[in-house]
Amino acid sequence: MNDGHSNSNFGLGDMPSLDTPHTSANRPAPGAGAGLPPSPRGNNFNPGADPKESSFAEYVAKGATAxxxxxxxxxxxxxxSDDVIEGKIRIGGKKSLVxxxxxxxxxxxxxxxxILSGGSVKGHIRAAALWVxxxxxxxxxxxxxxxxxxHLGVQSRVIGDCTYDTLSVATxxxxxxxxLIPRSEADNG
Structure with missing residues (x-):
């Protein structure tokens, strides 16, 4: 339910069907539509704000596991692994969520x-970095x-659209x- 406040829950029912063709013409801007609150760009929450703080590149390059x-x-x-959390999780600062x-x-x-093997998120994700x-x-x-x-790892499965600054995909x-939408395309779309 989206009541217009940035702390509201995302409305999963507002998402288009996966069978609906997604093009630049009918794709909402990041953070707009699809039940998402307005994008947090411009305030203290900025995905990818500091590439050194959020990059997985060094781990991917070394072949590291999750x-x-x-x-x-x-x-x-x-x-x-036995936990089920219902509702919105919001973590500030530079700490991580596993x-x-x-x-x-x-x-x-x-x-x-x-998100480790066996883990799942059945909702929207906004973060500085995501390893799945x-x-x-x-x-x-x-x-x-x-x-x-x-980073989409070997056990990853994603249903939905992803907007990102940098991407790595394991096979x-x-x-x-x-x-998979590069932010530069999303910002210009």
Whole structure:
């Protein structure tokens, strides 16, 4: 339900069907439409604001696993494999969120988000960086992802559109059903 306030929950029912063709002409601007609150650009929450703080490039280049990455992060919150969280998660600062369980709602994190194999987010994600080894979105309820750095790992499955500054994709993966949209294209679209 979107009541116009930046702290409202995302409306998953407002998302277009995955069978609907997505083009620049009918794609909402990042943060607009699709039940998302206005983009947080311009305030303290800015995905990808500091590439050194949010990049996974060094980990990807070394062939690191998500578990190695998690050991190197300063974690603010970890969701265990048996945990199910309903509602919106919002984390400020530069700390990270690690998800091994299920989130039934949106995630906003000024730092990094890591979804490990077996973990899932069934809602929208806005973060400085996102490493996916689990699932994002679900059939009939696609997610919208807006991040600075996006890494889709070998176990990743994404249902929904992703807007990003930088992208790395491991192969094989479990698939992407939606569009991968460079922010430069989204900002000019």
């Amino acid at each position: 578990d190695v990455l998690v050991d190197a992060l300063e974690v603010s919150m970890a969701i265990g 998800i091994r369980g299920t989130v039934l709602g949106s995630v906003e994190c000024a730092g990094r988000v890591v 080894e689990g699932d994002v979105g679900e059939t009939g309820k696609p997610s919208t992802v807006e991040v600075g750095d996006l 094989p993966n479990r698939g992407i059903r939606g569009q």
